[in-house]
Amino acid sequence: MKELKEWLKEKQVERTIKALQGNGFQVRYFPEKSQAREYILSQIPQHATVGIGGSLTLGEIGLFEGLRNLQINLINPSSKKLSREEAYNLRRQALTADIFLTGTNALTEDGHIYNIDASGNRVGAMFFGPQKVLVVAGTNKIVKDVTDARRRIKEIAAPMNARRLGYKTPCVELGQCVECKPPESMCNVTVIIEKKPRSTDLEIVLIGESLGL
Ligand code: SF4
DSSP: OOOHHHHHHHHOOOOHHHHHHHHHEEEEESHHHHHHHHHHHHTOOOOOEEEOOOOOHHHHTTTTHHHHSSOOEEEEETTTOOOHHHHHHHHHTTTTTSSSEESSSSSEEEEEEEEESSSHHHHHHSSSSSSEEOOOOEEEGSSSSSOOOOOOOOIIIHHHHHHHHHHOOHHHSSSOOOOOOOOOOOOOOOEEESSSOOEEEEEEESSSSSOOO
């Protein structure tokens, strides 16, 4: 049974990589997170400005420990000790970093990158501003199409993320999305990157493990 499931997953990953490449994205696949981490660290030049988009995946692959050993200017708005204003300013700075590292809510089998943001700073930096963008994702983020991507976010990622961050959204209370409105909504900006943005060197680092939400 395990072998059959692995075979099916392998086929899904293969067709997703092919579709993403067909839409102009560079894709690197690594079976294990440690390999992906070393690759990402090797892509960051000395003294680069490195912006971070909110992502559990980056933490799960141990990236922050690796970044601490590099001579870089790290811009991490999700750092715990920041005031609201400091975090806001760092989000703005990350929009023009040399390199932007982020996770993604979903990748579709037909080759698109799908995300929903509260403020939009993470998705904005994904398609314009930074010279290079590395989108890091486990294969659990692969879904069939944009309809399934939206469903996945609303049913799984957003409620769990809201609970993790201590937000008082209706989905935290109910365990399901009721399409709440601002100011409590954290689902305000939906971005589908259909094909490689012309001015951005966007690469997807896909990892053969289940990572993030
Ligand atoms: S729209 Fe509101 S209720 Fe739905 S997932 Fe987003 S924050 Fe939760």
